[in-house]
Amino acid sequence: MGIISRALRNLSRRKVRALLVIVALSISLSIMVSIPAGLMANQESTSAMANNLGNTITQTSQSINETLSQIDVSMSSNFAGFGFSQAATPTPNTSGRNGGSTSDVTGPQNFGGFGGAGGGQFGGASGTASPMNQSLYSDIADISGVAAVEEILTASQGSSNQTTTFMGRTFTTLITDYTIQGIPLISELVDGYTVLPTNITAGRNLQAGESGGVLLSQNNSKFFDVGVGDEVKIVNETFTVVGIYSPSSTENIQSLYMNLSDAQRITNNTGYITSLKVFTTSSELVDTVASSISSLHSELTVTTQQDRLNQLQQQQSLYEEALASAQSSLAATEATAIQEIIVVVAATSLIVLFVMLYTVRERTKEIGTLKAIGFSNKVVMGQFLIEGLLLSTIAGVVGIAIAAFAAPTLSSLLLPTVGTQMGFVNVGNATSSTVTLSTTLMLEAMGVAVLLGVVGTLYPAWRAAKIRPAEAMKYE
Amino acid sequence: MSKPVLQIENLNKTYMLGKRLVNALTNLNLTVNKGEFIAIMGPSGSGKTTLLNVIGCIDKPTEGTVTIDDVNVTKTPENKLYKVRRDKMGFIFQSFNLLPYLNARENVELPMEGKIKSREERKKRASELLNLVGLSGRENHRPQRLSQGEQQRVAIARALANDPAIILADEPTGNLDTKNKQEIIKLLANLNLNQGTTIIMVTHDTNAALHTERMLLLKDGKIVKEKEGLHLAKKNSKCPHCGAPIKITDDNCQACKKPLFQTDELFAS
Numbered sequence: 001m002g003i004i005s006r007a008l009r010n011l012s013r014r015k016v017r018a019l020l021v022i023v024a025l026s027i028s029l030s031i032m033v034s035i036p037a038g039l040m041a042n043q044e045s046t047s048a049m050a051n052n053l054g055n056t057i058t059q060t061s062q063s064i065n066e067t068l069s070q071i072d073v074s075m076s077s078n079f080a081g082f083g084f085s086q087a088a089t090p091t092p093n094t095s096g097r098n099g100g101s102t103s104d105v106t107g108p109q110n111f112g113g114f115g116g117a118g119g120g121q122f123g124g125a126s127g128t129a130s131p132m133n134q135s136l137y138s139d140i141a142d143i144s145g146v147a148a149v150e151e152i153l154t155a156s157q158g159s160s161n162q163t164t165t166f167m168g169r170t171f172t173t174l175i176t177d178y179t180i181q182g183i184p185l186i187s188e189l190v191d192g193y194t195v196l197p198t199n200i201t202a203g204r205n206l207q208a209g210e211s212g213g214v215l216l217s218q219n220n221s222k223f224f225d226v227g228v229g230d231e232v233k234i235v236n237e238t239f240t241v242v243g244i245y246s247p248s249s250t251e252n253i254q255s256l257y258m259n260l261s262d263a264q265r266i267t268n269n270t271g272y273i274t275s276l277k278v279f280t281t282s283s284e285l286v287d288t289v290a291s292s293i294s295s296l297h298s299e300l301t302v303t304t305q306q307d308r309l310n311q312l313q314q315q316q317s318l319y320e321e322a323l324a325s326a327q328s329s330l331a332a333t334e335a336t337a338i339q340e341i342i343v344v345v346a347a348t349s350l351i352v353l354f355v356m357l358y359t360v361r362e363r364t365k366e367i368g369t370l371k372a373i374g375f376s377n378k379v380v381m382g383q384f385l386i387e388g389l390l391l392s393t394i395a396g397v398v399g400i401a402i403a404a405f406a407a408p409t410l411s412s413l414l415l416p417t418v419g420t421q422m423g424f425v426n427v428g429n430a431t432s433s434t435v436t437l438s439t440t441l442m443l444e445a446m447g448v449a450v451l452l453g454v455v456g457t458l459y460p461a462w463r464a465a466k467i468r469p470a471e472a473m474k475y476e
Numbered sequence: 477m478s479k480p481v482l483q484i485e486n487l488n489k490t491y492m493l494g495k496r497l498v499n500a501l502t503n504l505n506l507t508v509n510k511g512e513f514i515a516i517m518g519p520s521g522s523g524k525t526t527l528l529n530v531i532g533c534i535d536k537p538t539e540g541t542v543t544i545d546d547v548n549v550t551k552t553p554e555n556k557l558y559k560v561r562r563d564k565m566g567f568i569f570q571s572f573n574l575l576p577y578l579n580a581r582e583n584v585e586l587p588m589e590g591k592i593k594s595r596e597e598r599k600k601r602a603s604e605l606l607n608l609v610g611l612s613g614r615e616n617h618r619p620q621r622l623s624q625g626e627q628q629r630v631a632i633a634r635a636l637a638n639d640p641a642i643i644l645a646d647e648p649t650g651n652l653d654t655k656n657k658q659e660i661i662k663l664l665a666n667l668n669l670n671q672g673t674t675i676i677m678v679t680h681d682t683n684a685a686l687h688t689e690r691m692l693l694l695k696d697g698k699i700v701k702e703k704e705g706l707h708l709a710k711k712n713s714k715c716p717h718c719g720a721p722i723k724i725t726d727d728n729c730q731a732c733k734k735p736l737f738q739t740d741e742l743f744a745s
């Protein structure tokens with residue numbers, strides 16, 4: 001008859017009490033386990049979110065830097081006789097529409113339908129922004145401070161109508177199937193400036209002097225159902241897919257790239273372009289060059305990147321705000337978690353404390369007897385410590401078993417959710433990450449359970465050891 | 477031949493009851509020889525339990541010395557006293573004080589736990605002791621399934637567990653009916669006769685006291701009277717009245733016909 005079997009018998013002697021204590025302890029333990037599990041999941045998703053935002057912020061900064069020395073030039077919309085309505089753009093900030101790197105500020109390429117109303121050479125299903133006679137603008141390259149001029153033809157091809165509801169308003173947009181970007185494939189531009197997408201996921205990029213090749217976006221590749229090396233019919237000519245790129249945040253996901261001359265030919269726009277991108281020798285010269293262009297060609301809309309810079313910076317601060325808010329929300333979650341854990345730990349040790357105190361009190365006479373027949377204080381103390389320990393260990397096992405099933409529910413009940421939508425920026429959602437219990441966490445919880453058992457029992461056991469047998473004998 | 481197993485000298489025990497001092501024991505002297513069977517009697521509050529507790533080392537005297545088997549236990553440090561209690565003392569209580577969640581054998585094994593390493597040996601000894609107190613076959617019964625008399629037998633077996641120098645019994649028959657009372661007293665008397673166990677028993681029951689060999693009357697914490705019990709006569713096999721030889725089974729003296737187990741007006745005063 002050892003000390004442990006005596007402890008077990010004592011527990012089973014008061015089955016209901018033991019059961020209640022085990023239930024209470026195991027619930028608080030499962031809470032104790034679920035909170036850090038949920039917190040870990042929150043931390044994971046927040047750091048993923050922070051990563052994404054960090055990348056976006058870096059990309060945005062890059063494009064801010066890159067575009068600082070650039071000037072976009074296109075035909076004034078009222079000159080061409082028709083206008084674009086920015087209001088028709090459903091989500092100005094979502095990826096793919098937040099500003100094409102080269103030519104979109106005054107010539108949104110998505111609106112093939114509007115382009116269709118333009119001059120004869122832009123007729124049919126195809127649509128582009130306002131046309132510019134290429135030969136009229138060769139003098140821009142001679143302006144001092146101009147390093148290079150990129151002549152661009154953008155032509156969207158599309159057919160279906162789509163209605164979008166945004167902020168309570170309904171918009172009908174003609175959905176573009178794809179947008180042709182004609183870029184002069186000359187080595188001065190291709191090798192010296194970022195005129196083509198950079199993130200090639202398959203095949204290769206377009207090369208200087210190349211004709212008959214096309215670089216597709218991933219969307220294009222899906223739309224045409226073709227891969228690298230395949231032939232694809234664009235408008236009415238067959239091209240070879242040289243590569244596929246993944247659009248950056250500043251590139252239109254529907255843009256396909258080809259040589260300018262190819263684009264002009266197939267869209268029946270030989271000699272015409274839709275915009276110019278002027279690279280200045282330094283960013284300080286941007287304003288001077290821009291006004292020179294304006295005075296030479298008053299019919300043109302000249303946009304320096306200042307506007308875009310503002311837009312990008314706005315976007316940047318939105319991202320940063322989202323990141324900060326996610327981080328502070330995580331910090332708040334951590335604070336809540338710590339508070340809850342403290343409460344649970346306190347409650348758990350108090351439960352053990354009061355139950356064991358009651359047990360000691362109830363067994364005063366037994367303790368007196370044991371001492372009178374020769375039990376040392378140490379053994380008496382050990383007896384109660386083991387009882388408390390057994391209780392908390394059993395509760396620990398039960399609690400972890402509960403937590404293994406209920407951790408996601410419990411943690412979502414107990415912890416505020418990190419993340420969700422911030423402005424237009426979807427920064428992800430913490431609840432989407434799974435709350436799982438690691439073996440380490442379970443072992444730690446077991447350790448905590450045992451520790452709380454000891455802590456809660458220490459005082460009652462000490463009280464038991466202090467009981468004077470002669471006094472205890474009088475106790476009924 | 478018989479040497480003292482217990483010597484009490486100048487024992488004082490005072491309690492603080494609020495602001496009042498209560499003298500539970502006053503200048504008490506007592507020597508108990510090995511193999512004696514002693515009854516302590518006296519009115520309620522006279523200090524019987526206090527004396528027994530001090531002898532049993534579960535209470536500390538305010539003053540004086542208690543020597544057990546030549547060891548001055550009043551000088552033994554508190555954290556070593558459990559050994560004296562375990563090895564030298566066997567306590568028997570009025571309300572048996574068995575652990576309800578242990579069976580008879582396990583209850584008897586309890587005091588051996590710190591002393592006898594082998595579990596088998598403990599079991600064996602506990603069974604032998606239960607057999608000695610007439611409870612063979614009841615080893616696996618828990619207290620609630622035993623009669624009161626049987627429970628006190630288990631307690632006696634437990635008190636004998638470590639072969640103690642002194643058995644201390646505080647009103648061991650106090651909770652028992654007449655029949656069980658007699659049986660328990662007989663059991664103790666036989667243990668004393670046959671095994672030579674030293675027994676100090678507090679009792680209110682004159683009949684029970686008569687079965688001892690020495691009766692002490694306590695009053696206000698002092699031993700005020702001492703008298704021989706009939707047990708001594710039995711031991712000596714002589715009638716206490718006429719000195720004629722008697723048998724242990726005799727109720728009256730064969731020679732003078734006087735009753736052997738009733739002493740008139742004992743402690744009458």
Ligand SMILES: Nc1ncnc2c1ncn2[C@@H]1O[C@H](COP(=O)(O)OP(=O)(O)OP(=O)(O)O)[C@@H](O)[C@H]1O
Binds near residue numbers: 520525526
């Ligand atoms: N813990 C205590 N505190 C104060 N006084 C006490 C304490 N224990 C005993 N006393 C007092 O000491 C005296 C002796 O008590 P004790 O219990 O020894 O008497 P007793 O002879 O055993 O009486 P009873 O026959 O009723 O059991 C009594 O006056 C009692 O009130």
Ligand SMILES: [Mg+2]
Binds near residue numbers: 524525526
């Ligand atoms: Mg008493």
